[in-house]
Amino acid sequence: GDSVTQMEGPVTLSEEACLTINCTYTATGYPSLFWYVQYPGEGLQLLLKATKADDKGSNKGFEATYRKETTSFHLEKGSVQVSDSAVYFCALSAQGGSEKLVFGKGMKLTVNP
Amino acid sequence: DAGVTQSPTHLIKTRGQQVTLRCSPKSGHDTVSWYQQALGQGPQFIFQYYEEEERQRGNFPDRFSGHQFPNYSSELNVNALLLGDSALYLCASSLDQRADTQYFGPGTRLTVL
Numbered sequence: 001g002d003s004v005t006q007m008e009g010p011v012t013l014s015e016e017a018c019l020t021i022n023c024t025y026t027a028t029g030y031p032s033l034f035w036y037v038q039y040p041g042e043g044l045q046l047l048l049k050a051t052k053a054d055d056k057g058s059n060k061g062f063e064a065t066y067r068k069e070t071t072s073f074h075l076e077k078g079s080v081q082v083s084d085s086a087v088y089f090c091a092l093s094a095q096g097g098s099e100k101l102v103f104g105k106g107m108k109l110t111v112n113p
Numbered sequence: 114d115a116g117v118t119q120s121p122t123h124l125i126k127t128r129g130q131q132v133t134l135r136c137s138p139k140s141g142h143d144t145v146s147w148y149q150q151a152l153g154q155g156p157q158f159i160f161q162y163y164e165e166e167e168r169q170r171g172n173f174p175d176r177f178s179g180h181q182f183p184n185y186s187s188e189l190n191v192n193a194l195l196l197g198d199s200a201l202y203l204c205a206s207s208l209d210q211r212a213d214t215q216y217f218g219p220g221t222r223l224t225v226l
Binding site for chain 2 (some may be wrong): 004032036041042043044045046049051052064081089091093100101102104105106
């Protein structure tokens with residue numbers, strides 16, 4: 001079945017450090033790919049998405065590129081802030097009308113000043 | 114515009130009891146999906162309701178059931194609670210069953226003792 005494997009934390013960074021969170025997927029065809037963020041005590045928020053190969057999603061300084069050849073969708077940010085402390089989830093929805101989301105296990109990021 | 118709302122926020126039950134969780138979708142959305150997020154894990158899809166019918170179901174036993182009302186709000190019912198049912202239950206609403214339009218609520222934290 002469809003699955004998502006992502007880098008697990010927790011990870012602690014200093015403010016202004018670079019961030020990369022690896023995510024790879026297993027699915028047939030061309031799934032849509034997502035990054036969600038969960039701040040403490042809150043629900044999931046969509047951070048960015050990409051729906052076809054080579055698409056780049058971006059939001060709030062975060063970027064991820066849909067790489068079909070490596071089945072990856074790594075999340076990157078050049079300079080993290082304390083406010084980026086949260087849990088990050090990679091997810092996919094399968095091609096062809098399966099509208100459920102399949103999530104990775106999540107990675108907790110803490111950014112210290 | 115209110116987003117997705119869920120009630121109650123927290124709930125404590127004992128093994129064998131039954132529980133009902135409620136969700137009101139974002140204005141304009143007609144589809145409700147439910148997810149279970151165990152501690153330290155990514156959300157897992159339980160089922161999706163559209164036009165008052167269960168459209169998709171994840172790998173959850175029949176103890177988990179749901180309902181969607183004409184105003185698109187939804188309930189999740191869990192019978193014969195087990196300790197392992199302790200989790201954060203997330204509701205997501207979307208338009209026309211599309212995963213890329215899903216908005217998540219803050220969740221209901223269920224503790225089974």
